[in-house]
Amino acid sequence: MEGDLVTRVIACIDNSAAARPVLEGARAIAPLFGAQVEAAHVTESDESADTTTAYTANVPLRTLHGETVDELVNLTQDQEVVAAVVGARGRPLGRQPAGHVALELADRAAALLVIVPPDARVREPIQRVLMAVKGTATNARSLERAIELTDVKDIELVVVHVDDEENIPSFSDQVQHETDEFIREFLARYVPAAPAARVALRIGRPADEILDTIDAEQPDLVAIGWRRNAGPDGGLVAREVVARSHVPVLLATVS
């Protein structure tokens, strides 16, 4: 918390079934920021906001009118808003392709973005965070804020790093020493704020391996780097993880 500022996590809901897990996700991550949860519903037409879900969750609801992404981006520009939580896919009968709002928000939101799949099993409080770390300086910078969030007592940080064919190491001498050496240096370089994090090493196709690690580790939240405005060919791993994860995904952005 910064001074006396009352910080907020915005749950971006609509009339779909995704609203409930989005609200649950917002309530789960709010304690990481010491923030309060507020729901926001943007309507683009005469559609009326479904207030039931928010009221049931005992969360204040703000109804906005206009283009969905624009309104939500404006909302995140408020200094008090530290994160936005949005559903992974559009409404079941929505007019936009699945994931459109989420991915556009990822590029434009001023606050951190957490994307919640419609079938997510959200656990509260968050106890284990899985962070996908690529092992580049840029990626490490993008994840710094997410690492800070896990610096809370009783939250376990698990780092997953995947080697694919491009970054298979040139040498591997004695595995009984080499892996430890690699992990020690990897943490020092790319996760310096969490030297005690547990590291899960994988080899293969990054998205598959990260998703497999999610299944194995059963985290409450996944954090992955997101390069803004990378275009349709950028951020493919993160896109696939968002599309296939059953766990809320925090997109850690770097411009």
Add this chain to the structure above:
Amino acid sequence: MRFEFDPAWSLEIEGEDTERARVHSALLSLSGGGIGTSGGALLVRSKSVPWLFVDGIYDGTGPETQLLAGPVLSGLYLDVAGARLRRILDMRNGLLHERIGDEASGTALIRFVSLARQGILATRTVLTGSESRAAACLSAEAGHVIDEGATEDATWMRVAGSAGGIVAALCETSSSRVIDDVVAVEADSDAQPDPKLALGRLADAAGDGFDTLLEEQRRAWGERWEGADIRIAGDDQLQQATRFALFHLIGSAHENGESALGARGLTGSGYRGHVFWDADVFVLPFFAATQPAVARAMLEYRIRRLPAAQESARGWRRRGARFAWESARSGRDVTPSSARDRAGNLVPIRTGQLEEHIVADIAWAASHYIDWTGDRAFARGPGLALLVETARYWASRVRLDADGSAHIFGVIGPDEYHEPVDDNAFTNVMARWNLRRAAAAVDEARGVDDGVGPEEPTSWRTIADAIVDGYDETTGVYEQFAGFRGLEPMLIESVAPRRPIAADILLGSERVSSSQVIKQADVLMLHHLIPDEVRPGSLAANLRYYEPRTAHGSSLSPGVHASLFARAHDSVRALSSLGIASRIDLDDLTGTTAGGLHIATMGALWQAFVFGFAGVRPRANSLTIDPWLPEGWSALEIRVSFHGGRVHLRTTPDDLHVESDRPTAIEVDGDVFVATPGGLRFRAGTSGWRVIS
């Protein structure tokens, strides 16, 4: 202090960033006299954790045994933000310079680990402008500090491991804007060292003063370089990288008592300071040829662990001595039994049980030392014991078939992608060589009470002759192990996007073990180590067969291949392999340099120059010289010691000049000459080298 250095003799690092801080700390680390310390910045708050290690001082037991971290000098940083930081390793003089700020007014620091006085580290800070600095202090990991104290002019701190400990004492003196910090280190592997010993050593050093210590340091390094330098005319980058390797090799071991040279020397905590074959096969030759007393201390480490090796052999129901694949304080095996691989899988580690060639490797080291030095007392004393006990091990290890052939089943060779294997050519031929060499050593040591029965040498020779080696007369190729030819034929270029590459990670251990892809030189290590024990003329065929199958996934591989390609006069491949070996840490090619430098790769680099390009080999009574230069080099100079004579060799594509400070027998193209201080000159001709003066 001027801040200009000859690039051929220095390494400069500008600034310090989070990503490379620990790599730079390792690259700039300083070692000497059995002490090593990190090269992280002192004048700013470093992003790397400082450390100090002492040769042979461990903490913990079993596989968890690791080098004990000793007290380090700290508190030297200045409160200056944003100033330019430069560090320069002056390899010629064994000094690490550091400067904050600009050339004219920056604060400068010099530090070194004394090569001249065991256990002494010294630092001089020259303040300029308005900066001030708090008094330096000693610090260490909290859990290990057992006591600390102060005298009138010094402070001390002692840390304890599970058996021994390290004590450091610090004396700081200042005058005007110059602050000198001298640290004395005392260590004991079995008991807690008395702080009085460190304080006494400190009093002597501090009493003599920084300037005296600095002068001693320059002189000591000058003498080492005089006996070990390699000069390459035609490749400045390779020259600098070679000096970098030699610099760290020189500091990696010492001549006092025993020297336990771990896989990363004293340049980091990696590999926990465990001693592998790296020390005996890859590093020892450098010392045997340039500083024999250090090689002798490395062998002393093995000799003192002979009882543990004999106990191990008995445990395996063998005779003789079975040395540990990974060794630390006791000599008992400290290889972990399992580990996580890069895919996150828990894998069994069987090198401790099966990589038995270490037994013959140590025998080879002893023999190699004798070849370089002619050390008769060693050859008839502890060296003989090493050869005999290792031969006894192999004699009890082989299995004799009904047809009279001898086999060694269930081992791991240098190519660790395949395990276990039967009749590994490297293990078998090294064992054969070991048996024959021990029998010869017993003959040579007639009159020595060696406890060897009269029938034993005969028995060893009989067994040696019976050991199968997998050589195929038709192809001229040794089969790496029984059944290798039947594995899936696979050339590494067909499955890997590049080389070197860790093929076991790329393909998975099951796939790689069912194929002919290998990790590093295995059969070819025979041509490298014991060329007289393999079929004459078989290098080319085996190089042609095995190198395309080699992933070079071991950091030991490029240097050995550079040497072999040089012997095969393959300029392109020799230089390519040499380039990789020379940059392994400078470019952090393994991604693990932060944990310490690859000392064995540096040893292999030296071997590539000496064995490979210069074609220098020690024989019983003469030094064989057969130089060959690759394209681009106009000259190569090496310096070695042979049987007490300091030999200086300079070769160009057309000329060879050899001189020695005392008469030394050299063999060139089959003819024996005597090199003297006046030198011998040879000219290259169509039929080889011809002496001209």
